[in-house]
Amino acid sequence: MRFIETVLITEKIENIEFHNKRMNKTRYDFFKATPLNLKDFIEIRKNKRVRVTYSKNIEKIEYFDLQKREFNTFKLIESDIEYSYKYADRTKLNALKDERYDEIIIVKNGLVTDTTISNLAFFDGGKWYTPKTPLLKGTKREELLQKGFLLLKDIRPEEIKKYHKFAMLNAIIGFMEIDINCIKTG
Numbered sequence: 001m002r003f004i005e006t007v008l009i010t011e012k013i014e015n016i017e018f019h020n021k022r023m024n025k026t027r028y029d030f031f032k033a034t035p036l037n038l039k040d041f042i043e044i045r046k047n048k049r050v051r052v053t054y055s056k057n058i059e060k061i062e063y064f065d066l067q068k069r070e071f072n073t074f075k076l077i078e079s080d081i082e083y084s085y086k087y088a089d090r091t092k093l094n095a096l097k098d099e100r101y102d103e104i105i106i107v108k109n110g111l112v113t114d115t116t117i118s119n120l121a122f123f124d125g126g127k128w129y130t131p132k133t134p135l136l137k138g139t140k141r142e143e144l145l146q147k148g149f150l151l152l153k154d155i156r157p158e159e160i161k162k163y164h165k166f167a168m169l170n171a172i173i174g175f176m177e178i179d180i181n182c183i184k185t186g
Helices: 016-031 091-095 139-146 157-162
Strands: 003-009 048-054 058-065 074-078 103-108 119-123 128-131 150-153 165-170 174-179
Touching: 003 016, 016 048, 016 139, 119 139, 128 139, 139 150, 139 165, 139 174
Parallel strands: 074 103, 128 150
Antiparallel strands: 003 048, 048 058, 119 128, 119 165, 165 174
C-alpha cells in the first residue's frame, strides 16, 4: 500500500507539522513505523507543489510548478467510497468524476463530505462550517479547525442552498471561496 502527501513550498514548507502528523499516523496504522520528519527529505524550492510518495519509508519526492485552477461548476455525487487515508491510488476517486463539471462534491450516507481534491467549508453569513464527516481529514482543514476559523457541522445536500458561499480547501489551493450557485443540486 502506498500513500502520498501533497505539500506546498512558498519560502518554507507550509503546514509541515500537520503533514508530518498525518503521514506518521498513516505509517504507524499500516506499518507500525516510527515517525519521520518531512523536513529531512524535502528540499526547499520556492513556490512548488511537492508530492511525497511513501509506504513504510519515503519512496519518491516530486516537485511541480504551481498551476492555478478554476472551479466554476460542481455536481453532487452519491458514493460510499472509503478514503480516510491519502492513498496514492486515486482510481476510485477519479472514477466518480463527471467530465461535464469542474469538480464533484461527494455525498456519503446522506451527508456532504469532500470534493475529489479538497475538503469543503460553507458560510452562513456569520460563520464557516466544515463537514463533521469528511472523506479525508486534510491538513488545511485541521489547521483552520485548530485556529477556530472552521466549525464542525453535519451538512445535508438539501441544506446547501441556504449557505451564502462555500470554499474548497487543501494544502495547495489554501482556502478558495466560491459562489454557492456553482453547485448543481438537482
